[in-house]
Amino acid sequence: MHRKIFLLFVVLLIFISLLPNRSNANGLDSINSGTSDEVSSYFVIHYNGESQEAVLNENVTLTLSGWTDETKSSVNGKINIHTESINQTEDITIDATNHLKEITVPEKESIYYRLEDSDTFKVEEVTNEQMTTGEQNNSVIPTSEAPTVSPISEAPAVISEGNAEEVVNIYSTQSEVENPSVRYATHVQDIGWQNAVSNGELSGTAGQAKRLESIKISIDNVQDLGVKYSTHVQDHGWLASVTDGKESGTTGEAKRLEAIKIELTGSKAQNYDIYYRVHAQDFGWLGWAKNGESAGTEGFAKRLEAIEIVLVPKGGEAPGSIEQAFVKNISVVYSTHVETYGWLNNVKNGAMSGTQGQGKRMEAIKITLPDAPYSGEIIYSTHVQDYGWLNNVSNGEVSGTSGQSKRLEAIKIGLTGEIANYYDVYYRVHAQDYGWLGWAKNGMKAGTEGRSKRLEAIEIKLVPKGQGEPVSEKAAFKQQGFTVFLDPGHGGTDPGATSVGYRESDLNLAVAKKVQSLLLNRGYTVYMSRNGDTSVELLDRSKMANNLNTDIFVSIHTNSSGTTSTSVNGIESYFYEIDPTYPSKINAGMATNPDRIAKSMQLANLIQEKMIAYTGATNRGTDGADFSVVRESAMPATLLEIGFINNSSERQKLFTDSYQDILAKSIVDGIDQYFDMY
Incomplete structure (x- = not known):
């Protein structure tokens, strides 16, 4: 007898629960439980207890000021209506409920909403099309579409002991509204476990170059939906999968996460896709992966620094680009x-x-x-x-x-x-x-x-x-194709600078011939102003180059301080600098050409850098001058001073084959670099 009374009591509770919800909210006109077929759209308000403002449409603004009490059953606020004929604000109390509620405002407008407690504030509008196709954000199910319980008159007249549990389960299923949430926390280098975040929020760090070391992931607010995940860890590779809030990765080992795979489990996994993307060292944010796909890198030794994870209704649009979610270092x-x-x-x-x-x-x-x-x-x-x-x-x-x-x-x-x-x-x-x-x-x-x-x-x-x-x-x-004009300075009756029997003209020619040989071996066409100890006038040197129309002009000289001996030493190079007191005699059209001068400066700088790097000599730099050969040559031109003949220690090096070979190679490599640029 007692058991039958209990079963009848259960039926009575079901009947009471199906009665329309009456709201105690105050509105401009009224707030009622949402009716079914007339609802074309509604708002889901995720409320975090703070002062927030929600613009519901161009005429209606809702301001929420806080929970009415600790139970979080309702929220205090104000509603403002502003149209051509109305501009008024009134206090309002809004219930937190799983059912749709209606705000009826003047001029016959109705707004439907559902408010729920949340860690973050967000307002989402669900349209009639979304309700029809079931593609609501966060799986919102409007009251009009939720599974309904048969009217009490259609319930069994007598409830036996065998079907009492079935009736209770039917009620439980039909009254449930799913709002699944994915929650996750990461263990970060130098920080440890961070607070859990959810639904697409960033976990980890940005711009701090800190590695993720471990992660925990779980699904909240829905039954029969779980999560399984695996991480690729430095020195360990892919770890065995774990589920539902368990740790994947390492702590205390200073090992970076490099990639991750996440998938849903349970009977309701068929209703959702899980998307995730990672921020990887040197790559930045990669694309979104989903449902067990790999996200991150493999084979590059790059740390993961942050992650975002979201749930999307099955077949719904990805949160962003899905291009290059995972990069693997394959072998060639x-x-x-x-x-x-x-x-x-x-x-x-x-x-x-x-x-x-x-x-x-x-x-x-x-x-x-x-x-x-x-x-x-x-x-x-x-x-x-x-x-x-x-x-x-x-x-x-x-x-x-x-x-x-x-x-x-x-x-x-x-x-x-x-x-x-x-x-x-x-x-x-x-x-x-x-x-x-x-x-x-x-x-x-x-x-x-x-x-x-x-x-x-x-x-x-x-x-x-x-x-x-x-x-x-x-x-x-x-x-093949570049042409170079080499000009060994002085010669014949003009020995150039001399010191203790050594002549500049001889040294210039020796180095120029070594440069010529290297250039020929590299496929250049090379012309020389002289191939022996012969005299060549200054203007004739430039005339020869201009007639041949070579690509560049390089004049090789040896320096002197003009005294018997000197402590001055080092290498310097020159390009043409305009001097109005010495106008060009045979090169008026090109002497002052800005492009020629700019390229001459570059040529001088590149060769100077190579000569200093290869020889270790003192760097006396590059400078502009009005020397005849760099003024009268129609192509980019430089004059090199490869050392001081009247400095005893530098002279000893200059007249050795090995040092001349080094100088020649540095000049040729500088020329090569110039033609890499032009």
Whole structure:
């Protein structure tokens, strides 16, 4: 008998709960429980207890001032109506409820809302279309769409012991309104565990270069929905997955998180997508990943610094760009066929293949991308002695020759397909007489052409898209065609400066000939104002260069203080500086040309920098002067003073082959650098 009374009492509670909610709120006209089919849109107000203002439409503004009591059952506030005919404000009390409430204002306008307690303040409008398709923010379910309980008259006339629990469960399910929230906290370098945040808020740090070390994630406010996650940790790799608030990562080991995967579990996982993105060292914010996809980096040793996580209704729009949520450092593997050695062992990721300092030519190459996570190919073509550019090959095929003693002279390497969206391919070559040239990328030419120079070694690497250093085509690839006019100062009846039997004219010519030899080896066309101890007038030197229309003019001299001996020492270089008292005699059209003067300054500076770096001599700098050869030459021109002949210690070096070789190489490398720029 007691059990039947209890069951009847349960039915009575259900009946009472289905009666319309009556509000005690005050409004301009009234606030009522929302009715169903007439609701075209409503507002979900997430309220945090602070003074806040919500503009509901162009005519209605709601100001909330705080909870009415500690139970947080209602909120005090004011509502302002401002139209062409009305501008009035009244006090209002708004219930915190899972049901829609109606504010009826003058001129027959109704506004529906639902207010709930939250850590942050936010107002969301849910439209009729969203209610129809079920795509509400935070899974808001309007009262009109929530599962309904059958009228009490349709309930069983007699409730048996066997179905009492079923009736109670039906009531529980039908009255539930889901508002799932994802909550997460991170353990940060030097900070420790931070306070938990939720629903897209940032956890971690920005701009402080601090690593995330561990994370906890959970789902709140909904049953049958959980979360599973795994982190990629420095030195450990991917850890086993954990669930629902458990820690993934390490603490006390100073190990960085590098990537993360998160997915939902439980029967309601089919209703939601979980999106997440990370801020990674040197990459910044990556794209949004979802539902178990990897987010972060792998193979770069880059720390995660922050994370954001959100829940979205199944199939809903991503919170932002989904491009490049995860970057993995894949390998590029390559091997070269080298003179006398044949095929060398494979190397990868920027290591050198070939030889250096042995004078051995590369004859062929194979390049591949093993286990690449993206579709696409690596393609490459080589410039071969007597054949020129060969057709492209790809993915481990041979480019070049073997058994024919033909040198590789240049190469082009590129990426195709999906992988080209995520990586750039960088490469540089070691070329005969040049050494290591500059880096090229993505199909640019690297090496030489028309200069009969062998490739001796190569380095290749993949770099995440847009993350590599700038490259210069001129630094990476040398073509035939530049012309240089060298002017060994003085000569013949004009010995220049002299000291204890040594003549400047002899030293100038010796160094100029070494420069000439190096330039020829690098494919330049070189002209000399004199090749022996002969006299050449100053104007004739410039006339010769102007008639040949060379690209640059370099005059080589040795300095003197004009005394028997001096302690003054060092190297200096000159470019033309306009002096109106000495107008040009044969170069009026170009002497004062601003572009010529600017390039002359650059040429002087580059050669000066190389001479000082290579010799260690005192740097006397560069300066402008009105010397005839730099004024009358129509092309960029410089005059070099390579040391003081009347300084005994400097003179001893200047007249040695080894020091002259160093000077010559520094001058040529400076010229090379100039042509890299122009």
